[in-house]
Amino acid sequence: MPDFDYDLFVIGAGSGGTRAARVAAAHGAKVAAAEEYRVGGTCVIRGCVPKKLLVYGAHFAEDLQDAKRFGWNVPDCDFDWKTLTRHVFDEVDRISEAYGSTLATHDVEVIREHAELTGANTVRLASGREVTAGTILIATGARPQIPECPGHEFGITSNEAFHLPAIPRRILIAGAGYIANEFAGIFHQFGAHVTLINRTDVILRGYDESVRDRLLQISMMKGIQFRFHAEFRGIEQQDDGSLKVMMTNHDPVEVDCVMFATGRIPNTQNLGLAAAGVELTDKGAIRVDEDSRTNVPSIYAVGDVTDRVQLTPVAIREGQAFADTQFGGKPTRVDYGCIPSAVFSHPQMAGVGLTESQAKTKLGSVKIYTSDFRPMKNVLAGRNERALYKMVCDGETGRIVGIHMIGPDAAEILQAAAIAVKAGLTKDQFDETVALHPTMAEELVLLK
Structure with a gap:
């Protein structure tokens, strides 16, 4: 057996890499992890964690108004963006340190340098040191994709959004996925005038049509503007510092900030992949098999760099499965079926399983059950905003193949409901469950 410096060397200490390193070390492997930026990766440092904290902060805009209808004498309140971001960064620091402490507790050596492959079992660090594994x-x-258009250097991405010195008075967001819609809701609640542009006329492709249409309706009702079939033609900076955005099929728009939310691309540059002979897909992701192994037997990849499913919990599952399989003697593969997902928009969207159109294509015979209602809190608050719950069932067996919803706390409710879909429960079993009243979640066992 060759004598290596490490049993496992991990490049990237985000959610997937950290889980893999920790679990492999717990199985007895000698592990090192190289991270050139900060331990925690996109989710902890500049993704889902800080963004969700901004979502919480943004919700207070409506909550403070609603409180007046509930008898609270709430004065007009000012919002301080810097106070919020300061506390958000403090929490990010805390979680990043916790990730690092977890690795240290498991005797994982963290190397805070850039690392790249020089062969099937060799890695060169930025300091020049070469190690073997x-x-x-x-x-x-992965990282945000930036459109190739004149003036693109004047735009920002979700990475920089957290570091804005102030809330822009007018912001244009390019894209129609979850990042675009989440930040549209955040900035709108903080008082910005938001315009969202998209190359097509579909937002949140992949989510159930009726649920995403409801979000579009509510967003427009709140005052968010949408421009569809609009592609960038250029961005010009004006003398006063504002930005003039030219696009197809629409008049130019003048804003104070442009944010690109047009997808994310795998971080495969400057990793020495070609030198090690690692193959990429047509989209530039690392090609892997069901065990996360590349075409080079000693090299594996997990998470967004493989572009399988770009979700943090999936990266964690992949890291766990890799470590258990390779170092724990417990062969494990990730099941990519029935992965729940959510959009932390205003209001939230969440879904699991097949959409109505997907089910009709796959199964032919389907039955759809819905509840279109106004949550109790919205009623008393005088807020004309309706929730929509939708259950998609196999028409022959009654098995639930999908649940989709939009409304307050939709993501929290769906997490439990996703278990039922994964377990293959039927509509009859939901009907047999006594409702927990009065709640929004009870609508799931009362669907007609």
Whole structure:
């Protein structure tokens, strides 16, 4: 057996890489993880964690108004963006340190340098040191994609959104996925005039049509503007510092900030992949098999860099499965079926399983059950905003193949409901469950 410096060398200490390193070390492997930025990766540092904290902060805009209808004498309140972001960054620091402490507790050596492959079992660090490992795992994640248009350097991405010195008075967001819609809701609640542009006329492709249409309706009712079939033609900076955005099929728009939310691309640059002979897909992701192994037997990859499913919990599952399989003697593969997902928009969207159109294509015979209602809190608050719950069932067996919803706390409710879909429960079993009243979630067992 060759004598290596490490049993496992992980490049990238985000959610997937950290889980893989920790679990492999717990199985007895000698592990090192190289991270050139901060331990925690996109989710902890500049993704779902800080963004969700901004979502919480943004909700207070409506909550403070609603409180007046509930008898609270709430004065007009000012919002301080810098106070919020300061506390958000403090929490990010805390979680990042916790990730690092977890690795240290499991005797994982954290190397805070850039690392790149020089061969199937060799890695060169930025300092020039070269190390060897029996197995190498790449978990470098993905980064925001920036459109190629004149003036694109004047725009920002979700990475920079957290570091804005103030809330822009007018912001244009390019894209129609979850990042675009979440930040549209955040900035709108903080008082910005928001315009969202998209190349097509579909938002949140992949989510159930009726649920995403409801979000579009509510967003427009709140005052968010949408421009569809609009592609960038250029961005010009004006003398007063504002930005003039030119696009197809629409008149130019003048704003104070442009944010690109047009997708994320795998971080495969400057990793030495070609030198090690690692193959990429047509989209530039690392090609892997069901065990996260590349075409080079000693090199693996997990998380967004593989572009399978770009979700943090999936990267964690992949890291766990890799470590258990390679170092724990417990062969494990990730099941990519029935993965729940959510959009932390205003209001939230969440879904699991097949959409109505997907079910009709796959199963032919389907039955759809819905509840279109006004949550009790919205009624008393005088807020004309309706929730929509939708259950998609196999028409022959009654098995639930999908649940989709939009409304307050939709993501929290769906997490439990996703278990039922994964377990293959039927509509009859939901009907047999006594409702927990008065709640929004009870609508799931009262669907007609």
